[in-house]
Amino acid sequence: MNVDISNCLVIEDSLPGVVAGKAAGMAVVAVPSLPKQAGLYSSADEVINSLLDLHPEKWGLPPFEDWIEGTLPIEPWYIGGPVIKGFGRGSKVLGIPTANLPAENFSTILSEHTSGVYFGWAGLSTRGIYKMVMSIGWNPYFDNTEKTIEPWLLHEFGEDFYGEELRLAIVGYIRPEANFPSLESLIARIHKDGRIAEKALDLPIYAGYKDSPYLKNSMLRSNCHS
Structure with missing residues (x-):
């Protein structure tokens, strides 16, 4: 050749x-x-x-053309479950409250999806649908021994919502999981991920998933039981 x-x-x-x-x-x-x-x-x-x-x-090869505003559209996937208490680091250490889901319920999903930072839409059964950014992985800065799912809903809530049903529509990818030299650099990167997700979710390619039946059905069921 x-x-x-x-x-x-x-x-x-x-x-x-x-x-x-x-x-x-x-x-x-x-x-x-x-x-x-x-x-x-x-x-x-x-x-x-x-x-x-x-x-x-x-x-020296042509770049991929499917990256948009620092994000990569992916085939959407959907998960949900009750919000549980996590390691307690989100609010107390990072100042970034995450809505943790029970990882043991998603062993297959966790094995199928690469570690990294994703984003999409989150539906809380009694509150509404919100933008969210989410990490999947071992959080190398904290050296976790198990792979976790940690969504951060990009909204200010006045109270906790442990036990409430949370549904996620994951629609895009931002970056791989990474370690950081300091807590401050980790926090800064998480906030940057949040800004990227916030902006990207206004794009038509992502915005339409806010109306996903998977998210809206949880709201309907909640209204029926209220």
Whole structure:
């Protein structure tokens, strides 16, 4: 094929594949199959959590054209359940109250979706539908031992709503999960994620999901029981 190997980019999930690609003189982007294994792939030119985080322009290739205002539209997915108490860090440590869902109810979903920061719409059965930004992962700054789902509803509430049914329509992706050198830098990044989500959800490609039957049906059921 008369191809210069040094101009080739390999995207590989296995360690032997990474080693082979580097030995052949290719640029290699590693996408580890197992969580928390990035350290084993240090020979790769770049290690990313998932293909959502691939930016081909870094390698002299045309950029993907589906990113919009710093967000990536995804196939929507929907989850819901009662709001529970989490680690207590959201309000007390970060000043960012999250509405936690029981992770044990979503083991399959958590295994299917890559860690990172997502956004979408949140429906509370007795209150309304709100913009939200959400993290999925291990929160490396706090070194969690389990993968969690932590939505932050972008609205000021005057009281807690533990036990209330929360439904989420997740419609876009912002960035991979990351560690931070300080608590202040983590808080600043979370607020930036919130601003990105707030702005993006006004775009037509995302705004329509606010009217999702999944979100509205929870409101209807609540009204029927009130």
